[in-house]
Amino acid sequence: MxxxxxxxxxxxxxxTVWADFExxxxxxxxxxxxxxxxxxxxEYRDILLNHRQQVVEGSRWIARAASSIEQPYLEQRATFLRHAATEQLDYKMLDEDFVNCGGDIGHISNGQKNIGSEALHAWMFHKASQKNPFDLLGAMFIIEGLGKNFAGNWVKKLEQNLNLKPNQTQFYRYHAEHDDDHIEKLENIMASGILNIAGLADQIVKTAKxxxxxxxxxxxxxxxV
Structure with missing residues (x-):
C-alpha cells in the first residue's frame, strides 16, 4: 500500500497543475x-460535435492502458477496465444533445477530430501503450476534473442563456453529477501501492500538464479539421 x-x-x-489549467x-x-x-x-452544437470525437476515443485509450498493465497490478487493471466500460457509450448523450439542439445525426456521427483533438488522441494512445501506464492518472485528473468542476456551471449558463432544456444538456449534466466518483477512484488507485514505482509521482504530474x-x-x- x-x-x-x-x-x-x-x-x-x-x-497546482489544475489551477494553472483552470x-x-x-x-x-x-x-x-x-x-x-x-x-x-x-456554437454550442460545434462544441458538442468537436467534443464527441474525443469522447468516442476515451474508453478506447483507457482500455488500451488496461491491456498494458501487467502483474502484479491486476486489480488496478480491472479498475481501468471498469472505468472504460462506464464511458464507452457516453457519446450517445452528445449525439442526442446535438440532435435535440437542431443538429443532424449524420453530421455529428461522421465528424472529424479537429487538429487539437488529433494531438490529444495521439498523446493518450502513446501513453496508454507504455508498460504499466499509471501516469495516465494525471490525464484522468484533468479530464474528470472538468466534469467535477466545470460541467455543472456550464449547464446552468447554457440553459439560462440559450433557454435549453435538460434533454439538450444531458452529457454535461451527467458528468457534473458523476465525475466526483471518478476522482475518488483515481485517488484509490494511487493509494493501492503504485506510487512505490520509482519516478511515477513525477510522471503523473507531467502527464497531467x-x-x-x-x-x-x-x-x-x-x-x-
Whole structure:
C-alpha cells in the first residue's frame, strides 16, 4: 500500500497543475463566451460535435492502458477496465444533445477530430501503450476534473442563456453529477501501492500538464479539421 503522505503529496502537485489549467481554460474564447452568456446555439452544437470525437476515443485509450498493465497490478487493471466500460457509450448523450439542439445525426456521427483533438488522441494512445501506464492518472485528473468542476456551471449558463432544456444538456449534466466518483477512484488507485514505482509521482504530474495543454488546444481549435 501507499502511504497517505505520498498520495496527498501527489494530489497537492496535481491541484497546482489544475489551477494553472483552470486559469488558461477560462481564457479560451469559446469557454469565455459560455461564461459571459455570449454563446450561440450554433456554437454550442460545434462544441458538442468537436467534443464527441474525443469522447468516442476515451474508453478506447483507457482500455488500451488496461491491456498494458501487467502483474502484479491486476486489480488496478480491472479498475481501468471498469472505468472504460462506464464511458464507452457516453457519446450517445452528445449525439442526442446535438440532435435535440437542431443538429443532424449524420453530421455529428461522421465528424472529424479537429487538429487539437488529433494531438490529444495521439498523446493518450502513446501513453496508454507504455508498460504499466499509471501516469495516465494525471490525464484522468484533468479530464474528470472538468466534469467535477466545470460541467455543472456550464449547464446552468447554457440553459439560462440559450433557454435549453435538460434533454439538450444531458452529457454535461451527467458528468457534473458523476465525475466526483471518478476522482475518488483515481485517488484509490494511487493509494493501492503504485506510487512505490520509482519516478511515477513525477510522471503523473507531467502527464497531467501535457494533457491539460492538449485539452486547451482541442478547445482552441474547434472547427479546425
Amino acid at each position: 501507499t502511504s497517505k503522505v505520498q498520495v496527498q503529496s501527489v494530489l497537492r502537485r496535481l491541484v 486559469g488558461k481554460l477560462n481564457k479560451v474564447d469559446i469557454i469565455d463566451r459560455i461564461n459571459r452568456g455570449k454563446i450561440s446555439i450554433g 501535457v494533457t491539460g495543454r492538449l485539452y486547451l488546444l482541442q478547445l482552441e481549435e474547434i472547427g479546425n
